[in-house]
Amino acid sequence: MKINEYKEEIYKCSGCGLCQSVCPVYKILQTECAVSRGKFKLLNSIINQDIKFSKRTLEIMDLCLHCGACSEFCPSDIDAQKIIETAQADMLELGIFDFRKLFFAQVFGNKFYLTVIKFFVILVRNLKILEILSIFKFKRIELLKSFLKINIKPLKKFANVKKEIKVVYFAGCFNNYLNPSCSNAVFKVFDKTNVEIITSSFNCCGLPLKSAGDMETFVKIARTNIDSLPQVFDYLIFDCQSCKNTFLEYSKYLEGDYKIKALELKNKCKSIYEILDIINYEPRKKWKNSVVTCHYPCHTRFTEDKKIMRKIINKISNITFVEAKNADACCGAAGSFLCTHPVLSRKISKNKAKDIIASNAQIVLTSCPSCYLGLKQGLLEQNSNIKVLQLIEFLVL
Amino acid sequence: MIKTINNTNSKLKKKFEKILGEGNVLTAREDCIMYATDATAAGIDLYLPDYILFPADTVQVSEIVKIAYENNIPITVRGAGTNMAGCCVPFKGGIVLAINKMNKILDFDIQNQTIKVQTGVIVGDLQNIVEKEGLFYPPDPSNLAVSTIGGSLALSSSGSRTFKYGGTKDYVIDLTIVLANGEIIKTGANTIKNATGYNLTQLFVGSEGTLGVITEATFRLIPKPEQNKVMLVYFKKIADAANAINAIIMSKIVPSVLDIMDKTTMQIIEQYCDAGFLTNNDAALFIEVDGDEAHIQSQINVIQQICLDFGASEQQISATKEEKQKIWKARRSSFGAVAKLRPNVLSEDMVVPRSKMPDMIKKTYEIAEKFDVNISIVGHAGDGNFHPHIAFDMRDRQEAERVNAAIKELFLSAINLGGKISGEHGIGSAKAKYLKYSVDTTTLKYMKQIKSIFDPKNIMNPQKIFDYENK
Numbered sequence: 001m002k003i004n005e006y007k008e009e010i011y012k013c014s015g016c017g018l019c020q021s022v023c024p025v026y027k028i029l030q031t032e033c034a035v036s037r038g039k040f041k042l043l044n045s046i047i048n049q050d051i052k053f054s055k056r057t058l059e060i061m062d063l064c065l066h067c068g069a070c071s072e073f074c075p076s077d078i079d080a081q082k083i084i085e086t087a088q089a090d091m092l093e094l095g096i097f098d099f100r101k102l103f104f105a106q107v108f109g110n111k112f113y114l115t116v117i118k119f120f121v122i123l124v125r126n127l128k129i130l131e132i133l134s135i136f137k138f139k140r141i142e143l144l145k146s147f148l149k150i151n152i153k154p155l156k157k158f159a160n161v162k163k164e165i166k167v168v169y170f171a172g173c174f175n176n177y178l179n180p181s182c183s184n185a186v187f188k189v190f191d192k193t194n195v196e197i198i199t200s201s202f203n204c205c206g207l208p209l210k211s212a213g214d215m216e217t218f219v220k221i222a223r224t225n226i227d228s229l230p231q232v233f234d235y236l237i238f239d240c241q242s243c244k245n246t247f248l249e250y251s252k253y254l255e256g257d258y259k260i261k262a263l264e265l266k267n268k269c270k271s272i273y274e275i276l277d278i279i280n281y282e283p284r285k286k287w288k289n290s291v292v293t294c295h296y297p298c299h300t301r302f303t304e305d306k307k308i309m310r311k312i313i314n315k316i317s318n319i320t321f322v323e324a325k326n327a328d329a330c331c332g333a334a335g336s337f338l339c340t341h342p343v344l345s346r347k348i349s350k351n352k353a354k355d356i357i358a359s360n361a362q363i364v365l366t367s368c369p370s371c372y373l374g375l376k377q378g379l380l381e382q383n384s385n386i387k388v389l390q391l392i393e394f395l396v397l
Numbered sequence: 398m399i400k401t402i403n404n405t406n407s408k409l410k411k412k413f414e415k416i417l418g419e420g421n422v423l424t425a426r427e428d429c430i431m432y433a434t435d436a437t438a439a440g441i442d443l444y445l446p447d448y449i450l451f452p453a454d455t456v457q458v459s460e461i462v463k464i465a466y467e468n469n470i471p472i473t474v475r476g477a478g479t480n481m482a483g484c485c486v487p488f489k490g491g492i493v494l495a496i497n498k499m500n501k502i503l504d505f506d507i508q509n510q511t512i513k514v515q516t517g518v519i520v521g522d523l524q525n526i527v528e529k530e531g532l533f534y535p536p537d538p539s540n541l542a543v544s545t546i547g548g549s550l551a552l553s554s555s556g557s558r559t560f561k562y563g564g565t566k567d568y569v570i571d572l573t574i575v576l577a578n579g580e581i582i583k584t585g586a587n588t589i590k591n592a593t594g595y596n597l598t599q600l601f602v603g604s605e606g607t608l609g610v611i612t613e614a615t616f617r618l619i620p621k622p623e624q625n626k627v628m629l630v631y632f633k634k635i636a637d638a639a640n641a642i643n644a645i646i647m648s649k650i651v652p653s654v655l656d657i658m659d660k661t662t663m664q665i666i667e668q669y670c671d672a673g674f675l676t677n678n679d680a681a682l683f684i685e686v687d688g689d690e691a692h693i694q695s696q697i698n699v700i701q702q703i704c705l706d707f708g709a710s711e712q713q714i715s716a717t718k719e720e721k722q723k724i725w726k727a728r729r730s731s732f733g734a735v736a737k738l739r740p741n742v743l744s745e746d747m748v749v750p751r752s753k754m755p756d757m758i759k760k761t762y763e764i765a766e767k768f769d770v771n772i773s774i775v776g777h778a779g780d781g782n783f784h785p786h787i788a789f790d791m792r793d794r795q796e797a798e799r800v801n802a803a804i805k806e807l808f809l810s811a812i813n814l815g816g817k818i819s820g821e822h823g824i825g826s827a828k829a830k831y832l833k834y835s836v837d838t839t840t841l842k843y844m845k846q847i848k849s850i851f852d853p854k855n856i857m858n859p860q861k862i863f864d865y866e867n868k
Contacts, residue, residue: 012740021521031449032431075732
């Protein structure tokens with residue numbers, strides 16, 4: 001079992017229990033199952049062979065958004081995410097897994113399925129199925145409708161003009177297959193700059209597989225993604241924080257030549273906002289007067305992206321920026337968590353929405369399509385009409 | 398190693414589920430492991446509960462307790478599980494009664510400046526709620542971001558501000574308690590004064606869940622001080638710092654906080670969060686003064702002069718709210734941060750008359766050297782309350798034995814200096830065997846009699862406070 005490698009790390013937990021103060025799942029459930037302290041105690045007993053991995057262990061390990069709040073906070077510096085993931089991977093090997101999560105992961109890990117979904121979405125859009133269904137006033141349908149933004153067509157590719165900075169664009173699955181408005185914004189913003197966008201055919205970044213514990217497929221996908229990169233380019237850019245973080249972690253999971261390549265790639269992986277910062281992007285001057293707040297995706301937690309997002313927003317004149325309380329707390333979507341724990345996810349999103357509403361903002365900006373879902377879900381629950389936008393979409397509004 | 402056998406009874410489980418609803422009863426082995434321990438480095442053996450129950454109100458608690466009473470099932474009440482004396486460990490199995498879901502504010506009476514809450518409410522949340530109305534609930538245990546009112550009451554906890562404002566016991570005016578047989582009693586009233594019969598409220602404060610389950614509590618509140626400022630004064634010698642404390646108190650100034658930290662503690666905290674401590678010094682006094690602006694300034698002036706007289710080397714004063722929060726966060730993370738040194742941490746909790754603080758500090762370092770254990774010191778110096786954090790690895794038998802010997806000597810030293818073995822963490826199971834050194838036999842006899850009146854079957858948090866093994 002791989003979890004044995006973390007024996008000392010897990011034992012380091014002093015049991016101070018302060019992780020209860022930052023865990024969004026604990027705020028809803030109020031049980032030890034939610035927080036990392038409880039999980040560590042359980043894993044410690046498994047390592048000591050007091051008990052074996054079980055279905056219940058999986059349920060407990062799955063009660064985690066992988067938001068990293070406890071790891072960031074932990075006074076003993078324990079990387080809870082890595083440990084929980086390892087436990088999940090161990091269990092998958094033993095045949096203990098959540099079917100829904102694995103299914104979700106397999107769909108995302110396979111281009112064919114994604115393409116099928118893409119055409120299905122186009123069909124749904126054109127037949128206006130969601131609009132017809134929305135007479136039933138289900139919040140879930142409202143959520144889907146807002147996410148799939150009816151009537152947005154993918155932009156025609158801009159002419160390939162040679163420019164100074166060459167970037168490869170990795171469009172996240174959500175943006176690539178389900179909702180092209182974010183990708184469109186990327187092309188629009190960079191069109192007027194000295195950045196040349198090169199597209200390539202990538203797979204999913206592999207995060208859904210990684211968090212489902214299917215490391216074998218994850219490694220396979222990581223390799224093909226590295227193979228899909230062109231020979232010459234300056235940066236690999238991402239419109240989704242989660243994808244970027246996953247790429248940054250490739251080197252930890254790969255071996256041999258691929259590991260070297262992944263390590264080299266690390267310096268080249270940038271979010272679109274980092275690139276905007278590098279080229280000193282100036283947003284256009286005139287803006288509709290509005291109050292704006294920002295939700296920082298969990299994957300910006302250990303990076304500079306948070307600061308950079310703020311920097312870009314501050315450059316926009318004519319808007320008022322307000323910082324909401326707990327602006328970096330998880331939105332509750334957390335990828336497949338939204339599907340595997342719908343009730344819990346909705347409650348977490350609702351808490352998040354409360355803080356956003358209290359900030360009196362009219363628009364909430366973010367930089368991750370999954371967060372879009374979480375934020376929208378919470379705001380719908382609270383019957384609020386605050387707009388949710390990706391920062392890049394806001395820049396071309 | 399798991400030390401208990403599983404006694405979960407499916408009939409009883411069904412009964413509990415009927416009272417509480419299905420999601421509020423946990424019995425899986427996995428769940429029981431998570432609820433077997435608290436924040437105490439109590440040893441490597443695990444004592445598992447058989448049921449973990451999440452009641453929502455007093456009536457539900459009463460129904461559960463009645464069933465437990467009939468069936469002789471032990472009950473261990475648990476809040477956030479941040480206790481440091483092994484108080485939440487269910488040695489005899491049975492029920493862990495988790496009060497976390499009893500977290501409603503029942504009545505916030507702004508006119509009378511009182512608040513009635515269920516005891517699962519988190520201390521920090523309570524403070525934030527009353528502060529919105531310009532009121533103040535001063536007790537501030539360092540884990541207030543998670544710890545519950547119920548835990549505060551059961552362990553008679555206090556915190557840094559106790560020096561000026563007192564602890565939990567000084568604010569509670571009424572309690573609703575479910576006794577061991579399921580009967581419900583109310584000990585006080587919603588009045589500031591009350592001389593009506595025995596003061597049972599104070600009997601239950603610090604009773605560590607051994608007399609009954611506290612389900613609701615009413616607190617009096619005070620107006621919030623206009624402003625406050627935090628200052629850190631550094632000393633090259635810890636003895637100078639300890640003497641400065643006494644001089645500050647003698648000058649009749651009452652800072653709201655008067656804490657001390659030694660070099661090791663500062664260094665460790667600094668590693669965890671960049672608080673800007675000047676770690677080249679041997680000790681720091683952590684002082685907070687409050688009041689209106691003029692009053693704050695005059696207090697700071699006097700304190701500065703005294704500290705200089707006693708050889709203070711450097712000082713820092715918080716200018717902004719952010720700075721203040723940063724320093725507080727750093728101060729409150731001392732326990733967790735010490736855990737960086739070694740896997741386990743014991744936070745001990747002696748209290749001595751405050752004039753004896755310098756002697757106690759000196760003694761502590763001698764003991765650390767004698768037994769070769771890693772001790773760092775934080776203390777509420779103003780109260781003479783003193784937390785040596787001992788970092789060790791309890792899997793190492795020899796080291797664990799040395800730590801135990803050191804702790805015993807620390808306790809005896811505190812008692813010799815006229816002190817007690819707990820100021821705010823309680824006795825629990827970790828210190829039960831030392832109680833006889835700190836409380837005389839006759840007093841102990843009456844304490845035990847009180848216990849047997851309220852809990853004749855000994856089902857309420859058994860194995861706590863009193864040393865049952867040596868009886």
